[in-house]
Amino acid sequence: MAEVVLKGLSKSFGSDVGIADVSMTIPDGAFVVLLGPTGAGKTTTLRLISGLEKADAGEVWIGGRNVGSETPAQRDVAMVFQQYSLYPHLSVRDNLAFPLKSPILNTPPDEIERKVAEVAGVLQISHKLDNKATALSGGEMQRVSIGRALVREPSIYLMDEPLSSLDAKLRTDLRVELKRIQANLGATLLYVTHDQIEAMTMATHVGVLNEGRLVQYGTPREIYENPNSLYVASRLGLPRINIVPADVFGGMPAGVTQIGMRPEHIQQGEGQEAEVQRVEHLGDQARLHLVLKGHAITTIADPHTTYTPGAHIKIAPKNPLCFDAEGARIS
Amino acid sequence: MAQIQIKNIRKDFGDFNAVKESTFTIEDGEFFMLLGPSGCGKTTTLRMIAGLELPTSGEIYLDGEEISQLPPSKRDIAFVFQMFALYPHMNVRRNLSYPLVSQGMARKDVKAKVEEVAGILGIQDILNRPVGGLSGGDRQRVALGRAIVRDPKAFMMDEPLGALDAEFREHMSEELRALHDRMNATTVYVTHDQLEAMQMGDKIVVMNNAVVEQFGTPQEIYDKPATMFVADFIGSPSMNFLHFDGTVGEGAARETLGGEVVHVTSAGRGASGKLVFGVRPEHVTLSDSGGYRGEVLASEYLGTTQIITLDTPNGELKARIDSAQVAKVGEKVGLGFNPKTITLFEEGSGRALRSDLNNEVLTHG
Numbered sequence: 133m134a135e136v137v138l139k140g141l142s143k144s145f146g147s148d149v150g151i152a153d154v155s156m157t158i159p160d161g162a163f164v165v166l167l168g169p170t171g172a173g174k175t176t177t178l179r180l181i182s183g184l185e186k187a188d189a190g191e192v193w194i195g196g197r198n199v200g201s202e203t204p205a206q207r208d209v210a211m212v213f214q215q216y217s218l219y220p221h222l223s224v225r226d227n228l229a230f231p232l233k234s235p236i237l238n239t240p241p242d243e244i245e246r247k248v249a250e251v252a253g254v255l256q257i258s259h260k261l262d263n264k265a266t267a268l269s270g271g272e273m274q275r276v277s278i279g280r281a282l283v284r285e286p287s288i289y290l291m292d293e294p295l296s297s298l299d300a301k302l303r304t305d306l307r308v309e310l311k312r313i314q315a316n317l318g319a320t321l322l323y324v325t326h327d328q329i330e331a332m333t334m335a336t337h338v339g340v341l342n343e344g345r346l347v348q349y350g351t352p353r354e355i356y357e358n359p360n361s362l363y364v365a366s367r368l369g370l371p372r373i374n375i376v377p378a379d380v381f382g383g384m385p386a387g388v389t390q391i392g393m394r395p396e397h398i399q400q401g402e403g404q405e406a407e408v409q410r411v412e413h414l415g416d417q418a419r420l421h422l423v424l425k426g427h428a429i430t431t432i433a434d435p436h437t438t439y440t441p442g443a444h445i446k447i448a449p450k451n452p453l454c455f456d457a458e459g460a461r462i463s
Numbered sequence: 464m465a466q467i468q469i470k471n472i473r474k475d476f477g478d479f480n481a482v483k484e485s486t487f488t489i490e491d492g493e494f495f496m497l498l499g500p501s502g503c504g505k506t507t508t509l510r511m512i513a514g515l516e517l518p519t520s521g522e523i524y525l526d527g528e529e530i531s532q533l534p535p536s537k538r539d540i541a542f543v544f545q546m547f548a549l550y551p552h553m554n555v556r557r558n559l560s561y562p563l564v565s566q567g568m569a570r571k572d573v574k575a576k577v578e579e580v581a582g583i584l585g586i587q588d589i590l591n592r593p594v595g596g597l598s599g600g601d602r603q604r605v606a607l608g609r610a611i612v613r614d615p616k617a618f619m620m621d622e623p624l625g626a627l628d629a630e631f632r633e634h635m636s637e638e639l640r641a642l643h644d645r646m647n648a649t650t651v652y653v654t655h656d657q658l659e660a661m662q663m664g665d666k667i668v669v670m671n672n673a674v675v676e677q678f679g680t681p682q683e684i685y686d687k688p689a690t691m692f693v694a695d696f697i698g699s700p701s702m703n704f705l706h707f708d709g710t711v712g713e714g715a716a717r718e719t720l721g722g723e724v725v726h727v728t729s730a731g732r733g734a735s736g737k738l739v740f741g742v743r744p745e746h747v748t749l750s751d752s753g754g755y756r757g758e759v760l761a762s763e764y765l766g767t768t769q770i771i772t773l774d775t776p777n778g779e780l781k782a783r784i785d786s787a788q789v790a791k792v793g794e795k796v797g798l799g800f801n802p803k804t805i806t807l808f809e810e811g812s813g814r815a816l817r818s819d820l821n822n823e824v825l826t827h828g
Contacts, residue, residue, distance in 0.1 A: 304700070308761050308772060333763035333770075353786075356766045369766055396767045410640070412662045415685030415698050416745045416783070419662075435682060441644075 133320045134195030134287035135160045136181065141190035143176055150176035152344040153190070158288070158337075161318045163311065165331040167367060168341035174324040177341075178290045181322065182209045194287045205236055210286040214293040216277035218265040225261040228252065228279050237284070251279045254313055271302040282313070288320045295330065307333055328368050332356065340364050362459035365392045371419060371430045373453075380404070380425055381449055388462055392453040395419070398431040403448025408439050422447065465526045465616035465649050466491045467512060472521030472531070474507050481507045483673045484521065489617075489666075492647040494640065496664035498654055500696070503670040505653045506621055512651060513619045514538045525616060541610035543620045549594045549605055556590040559608050566613070580608045583645065599627060603635060607642070617649040624659070636663055657697050661685070669693050679824060685743075687821035688806060691813040694741050700770060702741050704808075705777035710735035711807060711816065718807070720755060720777060726802035728819040737810035740777070744770065746801040747782035749790060753797020759790050773798070 136158040143150040151173035158164045166174045179185040181192055183204035192199050199207045210231075218227050228248045232239040239247070252258040255275045260268060265276060274294060281289055295303045295310075311334045314321050325331060331338050332352045339349045340363075348355060348364045359365040365373050373392045378384040381404060384391060406424035411433075418437045422429045422445065431447065439445065454462045467489040474482040482504040489495045497505040510516040512523060514535035523531040530538050549558050556577060563573045581587045584604045589597065594605060603623065610618055623639070624632045640663050643650055654660055660667050661681045669676045669684065669692075677689040688694035694702040707720055713733040717724050720740055727740075749771065757773035757780060769786040772779065775798065782798075790796065807816040817825055 300699075308763070311763075312761060329765070332765055352764050356764075394767070410644070413680070413682040413685075414658070414661050415682065416743065435685075 133160055133285075133318060135193075136195075136288050136320065136322070137191075137193040138177075138181070139191040139193070141177070141180060141192065142188050143180055143185060144188055149173075149344040150185075151180070151341075154341075154344075154346045155190075156339060156346060156349055158320060158322055160320055162336045163314050163321045163323065163334055164337045164339060165323045165325060165335035166339045166341055167325060167328060167331040169326055171343075172341040173344040174326075174341055175292055176344075178211070178292055178322065178324055181207075181288070182211050182290055183207050205234075208287045210281035210284050210289050212278050212281045212289070212291040212294045214296055216273045216297075218273060218276055218280075220264070220266045222265060223261065224252075224257060224263050224265055224268070224276055227265050227276055228261075228283055231280055231284050247283045251282045254282070254316075255279050255309075271298055271306070274298060275306070278310070282317075288322060289314075291321065291323045293325050293327075294323075296325070296327065303330075310334065328370070332368065340367055359453065360461045362390065362392065362455045362461075365453055365455075365461075369394055371395050371432075374398075374427075374429045374431075375455075376424070376427045376429065378454070380427060381452075384452075384454060385462070387456055388454040389457045390455045390459075391449060392455065393429070393449045395431045397450045397452070398429070399448045399450045400431070400433070401446055403446050405444050406447050408441055408443040408445060410441055411437065411439050420445070466524075467617060467649065467651070468522075468524040469508075469512070470522045470524070472508070472511055472518040472523060474504075474511060474516060475519045480673055482511070482518075485670075485675045487668055487675065487678045489649060489651060492649055493665045494643050494663060495649070495651045496654060496660040496667045497651065497670065498657060498660040498664075498667050498696075499670035499676075500655055504673040505655075505668075505670050508670070509619050509621055509651060509653050512617075513540050513542050515542070539616045541613055541615040541618050543606060543610050543618065543623050549602060549609075551595055554591055554593050555586065555597070555605050558594055558605055559590075559612055562609060562613050576612055580612050583611065583642065584608050600631065600635060603627075607639075611646070615648075617651065620650065620652045622654055623652075625654075632659075639663070658699065661697070669696060671696075683824055686804070687815075687824040688741070689815050689821070689825055691739065691741070691808050691815075694806065694808075694815075698743060700744050700781045700783070702743050702806075703747070703778075703780045705740040705742070705775065705780065706810065707738055707740060707777055708736065709738055711738065725755065725800055725805075727805040727807060728803055732817055734807075734809055734816055738816075739808040739810050741806040741808055741815075742780075742800050743804060744781045744783040746804040747780065747784075748799040748801075749782060749784055749788065750797045750799060753799055755798050756795050757798050759792050759794045759796060761792060762790050 138154055138156050141154045142152050166177060168174050180187050194207060225248055229244050232244045252261055257272060257275055278294060295306055335352055338352050338355045340347050342363050348360050356368050373394050375390055375392050378388045378391050404424055406422040408420055409423055410421040412419040418433045418435050420431050420433050456462055469485060469487050471484045471486055473484050497508055499505045511518050514533060518531050522529055559577045560573050563576060581590055586604050589601060624635050636659060664681055667681055667684055668678045671692050677684055677693045685697050711734050718727050757775040759771060760774055761772040763770040764786060767786055768783050771782045771784060771790045815821055
């Protein structure tokens with residue numbers, strides 16, 4: 133495994149900016165998640181590292197080498213795509229063995245057998261090794277395609293939304309599994325997603341992309357608790373952070389034009405009077421949808437709360453995040 | 464608007480039994496969810512209410528009138544499908560007018576009604592646009608509008624948001640619920656998404672394998688599941704099941720789990736043999752002390768809270784705790800359970816044992 137460093141990486145497609153001046157270090161053994169909406173430049177970053185795209189400017193360093201002139205094969209990266217692409221005519225075993233048989237790796241047969249068995253065990257597909265790849269469920273196929281990357285020991289694993297085509301339950305299971313595998317192997321992994329839950333739960337580091345720029349890079353906790361902009365603050369957290377003009381509650385320092393309050397950071401029983409629009413009982417918590425001076429605000433309450441629509445409730449921000457008119461954080 | 468009573472309806476397709484004798488009541492003005500995994504019979508139930516399928520046996524009452532064998536056109540119920548079927552060659556206004564024109568309503572009244580419905584849905588400004596170029600949300604609104612213009616007694620919706628992406632779905636579900644609150648129309652809504660059911664529904668029917676497993680308000684079903692299926696299907700992460708062999712005395716208030724005494728609210732009827740101790744992740748606490756212990760396998764950071772996966776003598780367990788609390792992978796910790804929230808199940812039947820917690824719910828259900 134290796135450290136991967138990006139230096140001032142840029143790529144445009146005609147007049148469309150793919151990524152612009154992205155610099156980041158992916159430490160050896162880290163699980164880095166790039167988070168952003170469609171078109172933010174996540175996949176472009178992966179493709180530039182793998183060598184599937186050529187950068188307009190900037191450098192990619194893998195394990196201390198500048199790989200700018202190397203082919204994808206020479207770069208020694210393993211990529212997992214959103215749509216599992218398995219060889220339909222081969223068994224699971226042969227699909228897993230395939231990368232090891234490539235002329236570059238040229239692995240001896242007993243070594244192939246050992247590796248395949250090991251990876252199949254980790255992914256819990258040992259009993260399906262002799263199945264045709266097409267005779268598997270969606271979740272199993274995706275595990276095989278992750279397995280095909282894991283049999284190799286590349287410098288870095290690159291994964292492009294590998295769980296997004298799976299159903300919710302399986303996604304939750306594989307999330308935990310993937311993180312465990314990564315930690316056990318000590319693998320360096322760069323993972324791209326637009327799903328904030330995946331980013332928060334799996335990553336050692338999260339990079340937030342906005343229109344091709346890396347706007348913040350840190351641990352999930354730093355990103356959640358200490359976002360540097362309104363944009364980053366609204367990417368993480370469910371329900372979404374409430375943004376209201378600073379004068380709604382008042383008492384803010386000069387220059388603060390908007391404040392952000394996470395639903396769980398709203399004090400009840402003091403402050404401004406809001407009206408309850410709707411109460412959702414979600415089991416482990418209740419969500420209160422409020423209106424305060426024309427602004428919609430969502431907060432959470434005890435699951436057995438007795439509030440009903442039309443009720444009035446006083447609320448005040450608790451440790452609000454302050455932003456200026458451009459959306460930059462003021463601390 | 465209308466109350467809908469379902470009495471012992473059953474549906475067979477040849478040898479296949481799609482819905483077993485089911486009974487429940489949808490009150491006037493309720494937003495009512497039919498929830499379950501695919502193939503559980505929820506859509507068949509909805510189609511029987513709408514008249515798209517005829518029940519093999521049993522009755523359906525709409526405002527006291529028995530309608531189970533009437534054709535759909537005689538039922539005064541509107542159906543909104545998952546794939547919103549609009550007439551592609553007509554503009555929005557004509558799509559909305561169509562059901563009224565075909566009923567023979569006067570031109571002037573049609574115009575007034577379409578304007579009114581467009582106002583409710585906030586689509587006045589697109590009335591003259593062709594439906595081809597509309598966004599997904601607007602298409603969905605037009606499809607809803609076509610159901611609303613007829614002033615039906617009730618609305619049937621079959622996963623109307625199923626085809627939308629997550630973010631937009633959240634937005635539309637809020638909009639749909641707000642629309643319901645303005646119109647107060649009895650609505651029956653089919654979904655396989657438990658969060659959607661909890662968020663939107665006044666009442667939920669949980670179905671599995673053609674059987675109604677439980678029927679009640681979202682919070683009731685969450686707190687007091689009648690079966691292990693319901694406990695597992697509702698909530699994310701779902702309820703933990705710790706399996707044990709033992710005997711629960713009648714009216715007992717304590718139970719032994721892995722040699723440790725844990726407290727439960729007193730059980731009604733006793734039971735013995737293979738039992739299951741059910742506890743929701745947010746009712747598990749981690750501490751240094753505590754006789755019942757588990758090893759931390761993984762932690763998942765979620766902002767204010769985190770999910771801890773633990774290995775216990777009775778199986779894997781998930782706990783939802785404050786993210787400020789430290790839990791290191793590999794560490795052994797003591798576990799506490801909030802006794803007021805525990806549900807005990809019989810493993811064989813999967814049914815909950817009666818206790819102070821669920822007695823009332825299990826009696827009326």
